[in-house]
Amino acid sequence: MNQQTGPKAPDRVETTADFLLNHAAARPVSFHMPGHKGSQLYRRYGYGDFLDSFMDCDITEIPGADNLFQTEGILARTQERYAKLYEVSRSYMLINGTSAGIIAAILASVKEGGTLLMARNCHKSVFNALTLGNIRPAYMYPEMLEEYGILGQVTPEEVARSLKENPAADAVILPSPNYYGICSDIRSIAEVVHKQGKILIVDQAHGAHLKWLSQREHSGVGPECAEDAGADIVINSIHKTLASFTQSAVLNLNSDRVDRYILEDKLQAVQSTSPSYILMASLDISADLLECSGRELMRQWNETLDYFYEEVRTIPGLQVISGLGELDRSKINLDTSQLGITAAQLEECLMKRRIFSELTTGSILMLMTGIGNRRQDFERLLTALKEICSEINRAQDGSFQNCKGGESSIEAAGQNSTGKATGGRMPCKKELHPIPKKKERVPLEAAAGRICASSIIPYPPGIPLICPGEALEQEEIDYITELRMAGEKVIGVNDENEVTVGA
Ligand SMILES: Cc1ncc(COP(=O)(O)O)c(C=O)c1O
Structure with a gap:
């Protein structure tokens, strides 16, 4: 950004705005989030005015602007549009991403001190909900696709096994699709979960579009969306694949197994009290696009x-x-x-x-x-x-x-030039120790065998590699060191290269 008229300060450092404008000016092609891929979509479909008046649209709850936490006007209408589009009983706009929706959904479905059955490859927001609600996790393990070094589906059989071992669990949560687009059989899983009288929450952060893209009329014969398959709560990152702005998402309530008023109370507890009208308007535009030009x-x-x-x-x-x-x-x-x-x-x-x-x-x-x-x-x-x-x-x-x-043939995949299997490390089945109450920070290289007290999370994909209660192994320490040396982000390892373990 260089709009000042005077001489440029010689040692001016690059600002975030500089970076963004330079990036945009280089005409990049985006195969990453968000799904709108830049301003051209809004301009092509007649929403250019909104983009041009961006800052003037950044308001607060003035009369007529409704209130996200007690909707009755324009925001209620956007939520009703989503409920109709996804064919669910209620939809809620999220301005703190699917992350906030996941936390609220869990806190509304699992009692304090209760048990949550969760896929081990859940997003870190699920782990944060455990801490906030003093909730005990019981893990379900997705299939490991050794050939590719990535995790696959959570099977209905695995859900049934876990439910049998943990009959007191209140709810079940899993991501579908996962980061690679692999979907679980939600219809069969919903049957298994509902037979036991539990609540099924699906983190559909990566599949907000499935309801429409998979439809046979569009040639895509793909996975069913979790709403159609019978999940009770489904959370969609509209921003990841559809047309709203980063951080905006929609939670769909799809049954009466969850108390709506408790859910709404949890939603207001985990979201900003100053919800951005820019984000909410972008959700409305995304709904409009689906309705009119979907x-x-x-x-x-x-x-x-x-x-x-x-x-x-x-x-x-x-x-x-x-x-x-x-x-x-x-x-x-x-x-x-x-x-x-x-x-x-x-x-x-x-x-x-x-x-x-x-x-x-x-x-x-x-x-x-x-x-x-x-x-x-x-x-x-x-x-x-x-x-x-x-x-x-x-x-x-x-x-x-x-x-x-x-x-890709299964045999060839996952082999590098030396023929050695590659692939980022995925969390594997481990003994779960009590989560340490007394904690200390120790150097990563000295942490082998210690019980982890704070998750260690390579980002992306944001799935904890080691969770509280799991012991750190030397192999994992080597892998984390390798990632950090390669400049990758690993949440849970501080600037002094320390991790938090049981004292
Ligand atoms: C599987 C999964 N769930 C949830 C989230 C959180 O979504 P959001 O960025 O909308 O908060 C992510 C983020 O990448 C994710 O990968």
């Missing part, structure tokens, strides 16, 4: 995905993961194992071409598509992938010239 937008999204999946198969050496059961096709998972490079290296090559992806894990690069991606984004991506792969091929004397592009 069919067209979903058709275009599916067509561009068809085009991409068809074309990417022709690139030698590059594989696309498929065949993992119910997969949300809007998440593109590229497997670099046959190229002999890591996903992080591919990510870097793409970034040099101003194409930004969402997540890497070992040999898997995940590109998050959204309602705002246009065909030209996919064209630029394909051109870049073709260039990168042919450069690698030349550098390696054509060693993978004969490897066909296409769908």
Whole structure:
């Protein structure tokens, strides 16, 4: 940003606004959150005025502007629109993301000191709710897809096993889709959970679009959304894949197993008392887009995905993961194992071409598509992938010239150039010790065998690698050290490289 008229201060450091404006000016292609992918979507569909009057729309609860925590006017109407769109009894706007919705849903469903059955790969907000509600976790373990080094579905059988072992649990929560787009069979899980009289909460942060993108009429024969499958509470990050601004989300209440008034009380407790009208208006615009142009937008999204999946198969050496059961096709998972490079290296090559992806894990690069991606984004991506792969091929004397592009074979996936299985570490089944009451901070390298007192969370994806009550193993310490040396964020390790363990 350089709008001052006077001479520029010689040692002026880059501000956040500088960074954002420079980034936007470089015309990047976004395959990461948020789903709107920039201003073009709003402008194309007639919401340019809102963007142009951005700051003038940043108001508080003046007369006529309604109140998020006691809606009766314009905000009530937005919530009613969502309830109608998702076909649920009530929808609530969230301005602190799905994170806030998850915390409120758990606190409304599990009594203080009670038990929550939770998938071990839940987002950190679930772990925060445990602390806030003095709630005991009982873990359900998703399938480990060893070949890819990532976690898969939580099966109905695993939910049934966990319910049998923990009959006093009040509720069950799991993410579906997970970060890679892998969906669990929510319909069968809902049956199992409801048979025992418990509440099912689904963290659908990554699947706000499923209700529409998966519809057969749009050619996508994909997973069912959790609302249609019978979950009691479903929380959707509208900002991740649909058209609202970052941090805005919607919680859907889909049954009377949960007391609405308790839920509303928890929602007001975990959200800002100054909810942003800009965020709420963007939720309203996103609902408007779905109502008025949803069919067209979903058709275009599916067509561009068809085009991409068809074309990417022709690139030698590059594989696309498929065949993992119910997969949300809007998440593109590229497997670099046959190229002999890591996903992080591919990510870097793409970034040099101003194409930004969402997540890497070992040999898997995940590109998050959204309602705002246009065909030209996919064209630029394909051109870049073709260039990168042919450069690698030349550098390696054509060693993978004969490897066909296409769908990743299970055997090949997850192998790096040395043939060693890669993949970011995923949480594994461990003995759960009582959560330490007395805590101390110790250097990470001296923490082997100690019981963790505060979660250690690589970000992204924000899934705790080690939870309170689990012992730290040397292998995990080595992995965390590696991540930090590579410049990755690991929440729970402080600036002095210390972690919190039981004293
Ligand atoms: C699985 C999962 N659940 C919940 C969240 C939190 O969503 P939000 O960013 O809307 O708070 C995330 C964030 O990335 C996530 O990956």
